[in-house]
Ligand SMILES: Nc1ncnc2c1ncn2[C@@H]1O[C@H](COP(=O)(O)OP(=O)(O)O)[C@@H](O)[C@H]1O
């Protein structure tokens with residue numbers, strides 16, 4: 001992804017009409033290597049979901065609009081594809097799973113029908129072969145008694161099972177990239193670990209890349225190869241997991257790591273740093289983190305620090321980084 | 324399931340019993356004298372009195388009611404005061420025309436309402452949407468006879484595509500069905516639009532898009548199945564409404580249905596016939612509701628009959 005900038009038409013906030021267009025993403029870029037798991041982290045509202053949805057062009061438009069940038073997938077810019085070619089990517093070459101397993105499946109169709117649909121849309125397989133493949137997929141995502149499960153409706157399944165169904169559906173056509181937008185946030189802790197282990201295992205077996213969006217730095221440390229840290233619609237630091245955790249350079253990342261609970265396996269929600277994230281419409285000219293930053297310099301208010309790549313593929317955007 | 328049905332049937336019978344009681348009391352309060360009606364103006368007081376006795380009209384209200392119920396369970400709805408025929412056979416002879424018009428009207432309503440509602444929802448906020456909603460409003464608020472006469476004038480008188488009125492062939496059915504369909508379609512399109520707009524916002528629609536389904540498939544397969552759920556109850560209601568309420572359209576098109584029978588009966592204060600058609604309409608309302616409740620679980624697996 002290169003320089004992706006996405007704006008939204010202002011929506012009516014209670015009591016006041018904002019009317020203006022605001023850039024929700026501002027020059028977002030990062031790279032996913034084949035077979036890698038890249039963690040995308042940042043506070044709620046920083047633009048993680050918008051980034052994820054931009055890849056498959058799932059954002060509603062209007063109000064959203066891509067201002068500039070490219071999303072290169074196997075050498076093709078997804079943003080320039082026509083609608084038909086884009087559909088061939090969705091659910092076929094690129095799979096996606098969402099945060100809300102309870103509402104992401106259609107309540108009026110059996111889960112079997114819904115998984116089967118992905119195969120019907122993208123493969124020439126016959127009915128029998130598709131059925132075999134569905135059974136195979138349920139086994140792959142660790143669901144027992146697959147014959148019975150396929151005939152069930154979503155409301156008959158638990159959240160964990162539904163998320164497994166979503167994963168099976170996303171994997172039906174063996175995509176090269178899986179975008180997982182907070183796949184475990186809505187699930188309880190033991191199920192979270194099971195689902196993440198499942199994703200890591202599937203990555204090993206199928207060799208696809210995963211963009212794993214999460215709130216949870218513990219998850220990043222445990223499952224990811226690389227990390228992309230976002231703040232207020234920008235990438236502010238990106239690096240392989242080890243160097244980032246050993247030596248975070250951006251004060252925001254450092255703050256996150258410092259307040260992360262240690263020793264308990266690192267499973268904690270993203271810690272809070274005092275202060276407010278500026279909303280898309282009211283971001284300052286300079287570094288958006290200035291008001292909350294312990295390292296802030298006068299220059300930070302007036303000039304936006306560029307994302308500069310250093311050794312170790314470690315990049316950060318800061319005038320006065322942590323040593 | 325059997326228990327559910329049994330309970331619903333008992334419920335239905337109680338409702339019908341209530342309807343007979345209320346109608347009976349209301350009609351009893353009318354300042355009409357059936358015996359005089361039957362005997363005619365020139366009859367003597369003695370003749371009138373003997374007819375009164377014969378029909379049991381001199382008995383107290385509750386005894387008259389019990390007599391009526393007793394006859395009813397044997398399938399006897401009484402005789403028309405005016406036409407001197409069995410009410411049951413009068414209603415029965417009008418039933419085919421009424422059911423036919425009902426079917427035609429519901430088909431038209433659904434085609435018009437679903438089609439317009441879906442298009443409006445997909446084009447939400449654009450001129451097409453506004454145009455459809457204005458048209459639906461007009462459809463809902465236009466008087467039946469205006470729409471009926473307009474259609475008659477254009478398609479029967481001017482263009483000559485359809486007969487001007489009457490009953491018997493498919494061509495006769497088109498204009499009256501369309502009239503009712505335009506009126507009811509306005510309701511359906513508003514309902515469809517709002518329920519469709521709601522469904523299109525749901526997460527599972529995003530999932531379908533992420534899977535690579537086409538826009539048409541998403542609307543017609545993924546969304547429609549969910550959006551029609553609220554309409555099923557409405558169709559059930561329509562079954563009852565059309566049973567009794569197509570009076571105006573039946574007169575405009577000379578359609579020999581129950582609506583016309585009702586209208587005549589009311590004008591002539593033909594109490595047994597009024598009782599008969601009211602009861603028949605109530606029966607169909609109850610049946611329509613039951614049918615809707617039985618169909619709902621087929622469309623929505625989350626609904627369980629209990
Ligand atoms: N449909 C929308 N209309 C207007 N603004 C939106 C819309 N969706 C998201 N945004 C804006 O985009 C920003 C980023 O949202 P999101 O990507 O969902 O954050 P998160 O990192 O929590 O996933 C939010 O501040 C929100 O205001």
Ligand code: SF4
Nearest residue numbers: 287290293300318319
């Ligand atoms: S640029 Fe300045 S304000 Fe922004 S993070 Fe770095 S030091 Fe803090």
Ligand SMILES: [Mg+2]
Nearest residue numbers: 048049181182
């Ligand atoms: Mg999000």
